[in-house]
Amino acid sequence: MAELSLWLDSYDDIYSDFDSRHYLKRRISEDFIDELRMSLKYRADNPDRLLLLLPAQLRNAEIEKAILSSIKEQLRDRLQISNEKRKRTWLQGLKLLISGMLLMAADAFIVYKATYLNSLLKVILEPASWFTIWTGLDVLIYDYRKVKAETDFYKCLHQLHIHFKDISS
Numbered sequence: 001m002a003e004l005s006l007w008l009d010s011y012d013d014i015y016s017d018f019d020s021r022h023y024l025k026r027r028i029s030e031d032f033i034d035e036l037r038m039s040l041k042y043r044a045d046n047p048d049r050l051l052l053l054l055p056a057q058l059r060n061a062e063i064e065k066a067i068l069s070s071i072k073e074q075l076r077d078r079l080q081i082s083n084e085k086r087k088r089t090w091l092q093g094l095k096l097l098i099s100g101m102l103l104m105a106a107d108a109f110i111v112y113k114a115t116y117l118n119s120l121l122k123v124i125l126e127p128a129s130w131f132t133i134w135t136g137l138d139v140l141i142y143d144y145r146k147v148k149a150e151t152d153f154y155k156c157l158h159q160l161h162i163h164f165k166d167i168s169s
Contacts, residue, residue: 093140
């Protein structure tokens with residue numbers, strides 16, 4: 001069983017400093033998420049457990065139960081949002097690629113009719129089709145890769161079994 005451990009000074013290290021609500025409603029801190037991201041980045045294996053290490057005198061079982069529930073819920077929400085973003089990015093790239101190909105087909109059709117208006121349309125459609133195709137490919141190859149990496153990160157976090165543990169243990 002591979003595990004990932006993070007040391008906490010208090011429960012507040014998990015949450016945003018700007019959110020003063022109860023643990024059940026507070027947002028996870030971006031610093032906490034970034035720390036998890038950095039901790040996972042250089043690992044060869046995906047851990048299946050996250051241990052949140054805390055001084056024994058600060059631990060409270062009831063608060064920890066609420067925090068674990070809150071963290072799991074927020075990670076699930078972030079995974080759903082990331083999945084939706086991944087699907088939108090894929091569809092956007094596909095739509096641009098297909099639109100570019102349709103513009104190119106229209107441009108090819110116009111070539112056979114030699115009139116001034118057709119020549120003007122060709123001058124407009126040809127660069128537009130290439131631009132649209134390249135933009136669609138850029139979205140499909142580069143933007144999608146970034147969004148998929150984010151989705152994979154949240155999927156990994158969502159699958160973790162999270163536990164609190166005494167630092168001294």
